[in-house]
Amino acid sequence: MQKIDNQAITSLGSNENIIKFDDSSNILECKNLSVTYGETIAIENVSMGIPKNSIVSLIGPSGCGKSTLLRCFNRMNDLIPQAKVKGSVKFFQNEIYSDNIDPTEIRFRIGMVFQRPNPFPKSIYENIAFGPKINGITDNLDEVVENSLRRAAVWDEVKDRLNESALSVSGGQQQRICIARALAVNPEVVLMDEPASALDPISTQSIEDLIVDLSSEVTILIVTHNMQQATRISDYAAFMLAGEERIGRLIEYGTNEQVFGNPKDNRTEAYVTGRIG
Amino acid sequence: MSMDENNDLNVARQGFEGSLNKLQSDILLLGDLVIQAINKSINSLKTRNIEQSQEVIKDDDNIDELETQIQVLCVELIRKEAPLASDLRRIVSALQIVDELERIGDYAEGIAKISVTMGKLVPINELVLIPKMAENSVNMLSRSLESYTLRDFSLCNSILDELRTKDKEINLMHKQVQKELLNTIKSESAEGGEQATYLMWAAHNLERIADRSKNIAERSLFQVTGEIN
Numbered sequence: 001m002q003k004i005d006n007q008a009i010t011s012l013g014s015n016e017n018i019i020k021f022d023d024s025s026n027i028l029e030c031k032n033l034s035v036t037y038g039e040t041i042a043i044e045n046v047s048m049g050i051p052k053n054s055i056v057s058l059i060g061p062s063g064c065g066k067s068t069l070l071r072c073f074n075r076m077n078d079l080i081p082q083a084k085v086k087g088s089v090k091f092f093q094n095e096i097y098s099d100n101i102d103p104t105e106i107r108f109r110i111g112m113v114f115q116r117p118n119p120f121p122k123s124i125y126e127n128i129a130f131g132p133k134i135n136g137i138t139d140n141l142d143e144v145v146e147n148s149l150r151r152a153a154v155w156d157e158v159k160d161r162l163n164e165s166a167l168s169v170s171g172g173q174q175q176r177i178c179i180a181r182a183l184a185v186n187p188e189v190v191l192m193d194e195p196a197s198a199l200d201p202i203s204t205q206s207i208e209d210l211i212v213d214l215s216s217e218v219t220i221l222i223v224t225h226n227m228q229q230a231t232r233i234s235d236y237a238a239f240m241l242a243g244e245e246r247i248g249r250l251i252e253y254g255t256n257e258q259v260f261g262n263p264k265d266n267r268t269e270a271y272v273t274g275r276i277g
Numbered sequence: 278m279s280m281d282e283n284n285d286l287n288v289a290r291q292g293f294e295g296s297l298n299k300l301q302s303d304i305l306l307l308g309d310l311v312i313q314a315i316n317k318s319i320n321s322l323k324t325r326n327i328e329q330s331q332e333v334i335k336d337d338d339n340i341d342e343l344e345t346q347i348q349v350l351c352v353e354l355i356r357k358e359a360p361l362a363s364d365l366r367r368i369v370s371a372l373q374i375v376d377e378l379e380r381i382g383d384y385a386e387g388i389a390k391i392s393v394t395m396g397k398l399v400p401i402n403e404l405v406l407i408p409k410m411a412e413n414s415v416n417m418l419s420r421s422l423e424s425y426t427l428r429d430f431s432l433c434n435s436i437l438d439e440l441r442t443k444d445k446e447i448n449l450m451h452k453q454v455q456k457e458l459l460n461t462i463k464s465e466s467a468e469g470g471e472q473a474t475y476l477m478w479a480a481h482n483l484e485r486i487a488d489r490s491k492n493i494a495e496r497s498l499f500q501v502t503g504e505i506n
Contacts, residue, residue: 228359260361262503272361274290
């Protein structure tokens with residue numbers, strides 16, 4: 001299997017939906033990306049660049065293809081029967097869907113956190129140590145576990161309960177343990193699919209603070225239905241919408257200021273002001 | 278997007294849409310009250326109708342009360358509706374415009390107070406250019422409120438350009454009034470000097486009304502662009 005080179009991407013072509021970043025590079029990008037499930041087209045011709053160390057929100061009504069797009073970025077759609085991906089997805093300029101790329105390596109380097117906390121039915125320690133162990137890391141595991149839990153801002157709350165089941169702590173703590181689990185293998189990108197939607201306001205705030213803190217070292221792509229959350233935390237936002245034919249398309253992609261302050265497209269305006277969706 | 282589609286979109290948050298429309302009509306009502314106050318204050322100054330001047334001073338309480346009601350509505354909409362994009366810009370510009378209008382109301386009240394202070398003194402030189410300054414300031418205020426209702430970039434931009442030019446004209450008129458009144462102070466009797474001093478303040482208030490009308494046109498453009506200059 002080919003190892004992925006960490007080369008910077010500087011040019012993204014001329015598609016109008018792509019943000020052009022003159023002075024920065026993109027860690028991820030997709031171009032003319034379409035996904036079908038059997039005969040059904042889920043998303044079509046999506047092109048966008050994700051700048052390194054940014055927080056990008058994917059917003060849009062249910063069924064517009066946000067999660068499908070998110071899953072394309074670490075080949076999670078490979079695990080869905082009948083899912084077929086067309087177009088280009090690049091990570092550090094490497095085509096991640098090419099035959100010589102190992103999807104497991106992609107999933108370690110581009111981690112994922114789901115809507116509902118999904119810790120393994122094991123101890124907190126084992127949850128965090130799981131990824132590093134699979135990667136053959138056996139030395140300094142205690143240190144890796146502590147660092148990961150600290151980065152996920154949950155260390156102080158669970159440091160005396162590391163051998164207890166990860167399922168025994170609160171939902172907010174479980175979600176931060178899942179984030180710590182993703183961070184334990186040092187990913188460059190974390191994909192988050194509505195990570196705070198099942199949490200109370202205080203836990204939601206902790207997750208939001210954590211996301212903003214993490215963005216100095218990790219790039220974050222987050223699906224959220226919470227418009228205020230997207231406004232609070234994201235640097236950029238992408239609005240997707242499925243028309244009558246139910247095919248998800250990228251309608252507008254821009255800075256937080258543009259998308260939530262003065263959107264260019266009427267459909268984005270209608271969505272962020274709650275007129276549709 | 279077609280007009281029909283826009284109408285369909287507005288159905289989704291009818292209550293909120295209704296409140297935003299009420300916000301706009303309340304601001305226009307406040308604008309009307311302020312314009313009436315300016316016209317009445319100048320008329321009372323010109324005709325020496327002290328009762329009318331006192332009416333303007335009393336009516337300023339209504340302006341202040343309506344200002345408070347509009348501010349309360351804005352805060353309530355922000356709290357309940359968490360507005361974004363054009364909704365947020367509409368509410369923010371409403372808060373700014375209502376503040377400008379209330380201050381303009383204070384300037385009209387100020388002119389009425391000057392009139393009361395002048396008592397039975399007869400104004401000099403038919404108030405020099407003051408009635409003309411008042412007419413132009415009221416015209417600027419009306420145009421700025423028109424701009425507030427338009428929510429269209431090119432129309433709002435064009436009104437702002439127009440008001441910038443008119444504001445410069447009023448500044449020149451103000452200088453002319455100051456010059457003439459200073460000459461009066463130097464050359465006339467003590468009574469003439471006293472009148473001229475009062476009128477100097479009235480002219481100052483009108484110049485400020487023009488400035489604040491221009492500000493309203495700027496806030497109206499913000500409503501479209503979201504850009505704060």
